[in-house]
Amino acid sequence: MNYRNLPMVPRVVFGNGSFDQLGDILLPQRKSSDAPMIFLVDDIFEGTQLISRIPLICNDQIIFISADEEPKTDQVDLLADRIRDHFNELPSGIVGIGGGTLLDLAKAVAIMLNNKGKSYQYQGWDLVRKPSIYHVGIPTISGTGAEVSRTTVLLGPEKKLGINSDYTTFNQVLLDPDLTKGVSKEQWFYTGMDCFIHCIESLNGTFLNAFSQSYGEKALELCKEVYLEELDPSDSRDKLMMASWHGGMSIAYSQVGVAHAMSYGLSYLLGVRHGIGNCLVFQHLEEFYPEGVAMFNIMKEKHQIALPTGICGALTENDFEIMINVALSLEPLWENALGKEWRKLISPEKLKSIYQKI
Amino acid sequence: MNYRNLPMVPRVVFGNGSFDQLGDILLPQRKSSDAPMIFLVDDIFEGTQLISRIPLICNDQIIFISADEEPKTDQVDLLADRIRDHFNELPSGIVGIGGGTLLDLAKAVAIMLNNKGKSYQYQGWDLVRKPSIYHVGIPTISGTGAEVSRTTVLLGPEKKLGINSDYTTFNQVLLDPDLTKGVSKEQWFYTGMDCFIHCIESLNGTFLNAFSQSYGEKALELCKEVYLEELDPSDSRDKLMMASWHGGMSIAYSQVGVAHAMSYGLSYLLGVRHGIGNCLVFQHLEEFYPEGVAMFNIMKEKHQIALPTGICGALTENDFEIMINVALSLEPLWENALGKEWRKLISPEKLKSIYQKI
Numbered sequence: 001m002n003y004r005n006l007p008m009v010p011r012v013v014f015g016n017g018s019f020d021q022l023g024d025i026l027l028p029q030r031k032s033s034d035a036p037m038i039f040l041v042d043d044i045f046e047g048t049q050l051i052s053r054i055p056l057i058c059n060d061q062i063i064f065i066s067a068d069e070e071p072k073t074d075q076v077d078l079l080a081d082r083i084r085d086h087f088n089e090l091p092s093g094i095v096g097i098g099g100g101t102l103l104d105l106a107k108a109v110a111i112m113l114n115n116k117g118k119s120y121q122y123q124g125w126d127l128v129r130k131p132s133i134y135h136v137g138i139p140t141i142s143g144t145g146a147e148v149s150r151t152t153v154l155l156g157p158e159k160k161l162g163i164n165s166d167y168t169t170f171n172q173v174l175l176d177p178d179l180t181k182g183v184s185k186e187q188w189f190y191t192g193m194d195c196f197i198h199c200i201e202s203l204n205g206t207f208l209n210a211f212s213q214s215y216g217e218k219a220l221e222l223c224k225e226v227y228l229e230e231l232d233p234s235d236s237r238d239k240l241m242m243a244s245w246h247g248g249m250s251i252a253y254s255q256v257g258v259a260h261a262m263s264y265g266l267s268y269l270l271g272v273r274h275g276i277g278n279c280l281v282f283q284h285l286e287e288f289y290p291e292g293v294a295m296f297n298i299m300k301e302k303h304q305i306a307l308p309t310g311i312c313g314a315l316t317e318n319d320f321e322i323m324i325n326v327a328l329s330l331e332p333l334w335e336n337a338l339g340k341e342w343r344k345l346i347s348p349e350k351l352k353s354i355y356q357k358i
Numbered sequence: 359m360n361y362r363n364l365p366m367v368p369r370v371v372f373g374n375g376s377f378d379q380l381g382d383i384l385l386p387q388r389k390s391s392d393a394p395m396i397f398l399v400d401d402i403f404e405g406t407q408l409i410s411r412i413p414l415i416c417n418d419q420i421i422f423i424s425a426d427e428e429p430k431t432d433q434v435d436l437l438a439d440r441i442r443d444h445f446n447e448l449p450s451g452i453v454g455i456g457g458g459t460l461l462d463l464a465k466a467v468a469i470m471l472n473n474k475g476k477s478y479q480y481q482g483w484d485l486v487r488k489p490s491i492y493h494v495g496i497p498t499i500s501g502t503g504a505e506v507s508r509t510t511v512l513l514g515p516e517k518k519l520g521i522n523s524d525y526t527t528f529n530q531v532l533l534d535p536d537l538t539k540g541v542s543k544e545q546w547f548y549t550g551m552d553c554f555i556h557c558i559e560s561l562n563g564t565f566l567n568a569f570s571q572s573y574g575e576k577a578l579e580l581c582k583e584v585y586l587e588e589l590d591p592s593d594s595r596d597k598l599m600m601a602s603w604h605g606g607m608s609i610a611y612s613q614v615g616v617a618h619a620m621s622y623g624l625s626y627l628l629g630v631r632h633g634i635g636n637c638l639v640f641q642h643l644e645e646f647y648p649e650g651v652a653m654f655n656i657m658k659e660k661h662q663i664a665l666p667t668g669i670c671g672a673l674t675e676n677d678f679e680i681m682i683n684v685a686l687s688l689e690p691l692w693e694n695a696l697g698k699e700w701r702k703l704i705s706p707e708k709l710k711s712i713y714q715k716i
Contacts, residue, residue: 015361210596238568
């Protein structure tokens with residue numbers, strides 16, 4: 001048995017207002033006045049006060065990016081090319097500010113600035129050869145765990161799949177719960193449920209060990225506090241940010257499961273965003289995760305979240321096939337969920353019947 | 359407000375039998391055949407099978423060290439001098455294999471091999487100027503949190519105090535719960551209670567934030583499982599190792615408190631080892647930690663642990679004064695326990711009355 005030697009985020013700062021320490025944190029990482037810091041920022045913040053707090057010096061650049069769509073391999077390659085073309089030197093670092101989309105883009109761009117070829121070539125497990133450039137993750141919404149995970153999940157030409165590698169992990173994470181203040185209720189719910197669903201899948205998976213279990217249990221407990229109890233808003237923001245952090249760690253020696261596999265299919269075919277995609281699938285997974293789905297329904301009701309319906313209503317046979325193929329290609333997820341003999345326990349028809357309910 | 363940018367252990371492997379991966383883990387860290395790996399190993403393992411599993415090559419060296427006494431600054435300086443004198447090059451790394459004593463020695467020696475002067479000069483907060491050499495922590499008993507903390511606690515000529523610095527943190531930790539198999543019941547209890555007491559002090563402290571709280575709560579929950587429930591022995595070893603890990607993390611944005619401060623006094627004067635010292639003090643701290651002490655007593659009874667008595671029976675006024683001065687010099691611990699006005703809430707007489715019960 002060989003256990004993964006886990007790469008951890010080597011530096012993390014936590015605290016309300018800690019965003020204002022970013023300048024001091026980046027300073028020792030600056031290589032020269034020609035090697036800029038590139039800030040990839042969710043365009044929802046364009047024109048807001050947060051932008052004026054970004055510690056720009058010399059030729060640093062802010063690139064605003066929409067998070068309306070899932071991050072794509074093409075988009076990563078274009079960004080990396082644009083940065084390479086625009087500057088004489090490689091950047092000193094990439095700073096992602098936003099939700100999972102922006103964090104995953106920052107990770108992928110940092111990898112591609114030091115690795116040849118196209119990003120889709122690295123989708124998979126441990127295919128990256130050279131260290132990424134210095135990169136920092138600053139979440140502005142909680143739940144994805146992207147700030148702590150060793151993957152960056154991208155829509156590629158053939159699949160939605162992560163670049164899973166030791167070089168994917170951020171070099172620095174800044175956790176400032178105040179940055180999550182303006183998130184809409186729906187987005188807060190969908191993204192937080194990403195964490196909740198992670199935990200249910202990880203804790204009920206066959207890969208679980210005591211390391212991942214301890215993180216998953218804590219994240220789940222924090223999700224329950226946030227979504228089932230009446231917390232003070234600041235306390236709630238703090239706790240959801242920590243839930244996301246621990247939830248991401250719980251995947252370290254584990255995997256996600258059925259909901260994520262099927263949600264990847266939805267995203268690939270229809271561009272459904274990850275958080276809501278997980279919810280759309282998970283609500284129909286009572287047979288795999290009975291307690292988790294029951295709790296999800298209570299949370300959904302408490303926060304009066306109405307999930308969209310009829311998403312798969314007009315799909316063709318071919319469409320279903322595409323989604324099912326994407327979902328079934330994620331073998332480690334199925335093995336985690338159902339064990340080594342997973343192929344005997346699941347069928348394309350079964351998946352189709354679930355997709356048809358969505 | 360400025361929040362600490364926490365150094366995390368950047369690499370960790372967890373799993374039973376993972377000790378056998380040590381050779382592969384160290385290989386990329388070896389600088390040359392003249393730059394050895396130095397293994398500092400608890401001498402309790404001398405002649406055991408574990409020693410034959412240490413991946414020695416070239417001029418690597420094993421140094422056996424007794425953990426009967428608390429680690430000392432003189433001992434650190436002697437070890438660093440001996441290593442410097444014996445080899446033509448600085449070692450590629452230091453690997454500590456043992457309990458808190460061995461782990462703290464490994465951290466301190468790794469610092470001193472790259473920093474001038476004597477180790478007592480670095481006791482305090484953020485006094486280390488240059489990065490330590492590569493160092494690895496492999497706990498063989500669970501509870502101290504030394505594997506994850508940014509401190510190495512040493513008995514110096516004038517005080518028992520940690521070298522708290524970003525360079526103290528291990529570069530790599532290997533968590534193999536099987537290594538804790540041979541620990542005696544008493545040692546298992548005292549060292550595990552170090553974690554339990556950490557958590558009580560951290561969770562009841564004024565420094566606590568959501569980050570430290572989440573780790574402390576999980577560690578406490580795991581301690582309760584291990585010491586109050588009937589777990590399978592393997593499960594129990596796994597969980598106590600994770601409790602120690604999370605318990606160490608809970609101190610990141612927090613501090614220990616009254617028990618640790620007073621236990622440092624006991625260690626300084628009488629050489630009482632840290633784990634048992636904490637227990638000796640903690641049992642008399644109902645007024646500070648009522649729930650924690652009640653739970654401690656239940657655990658103690660369940661495992662039929664008889665703490666020694668009369669430890670302070672024959673001490674002189676001068677002895678009490680020394681212990682009290684050491685304890686009160688640990689200002690951050692008292693501030694965490696009792697708030698900014700702690701000096702108004704505690705007195706030398708109060709401390710003496712507690713020491714007299716021990």
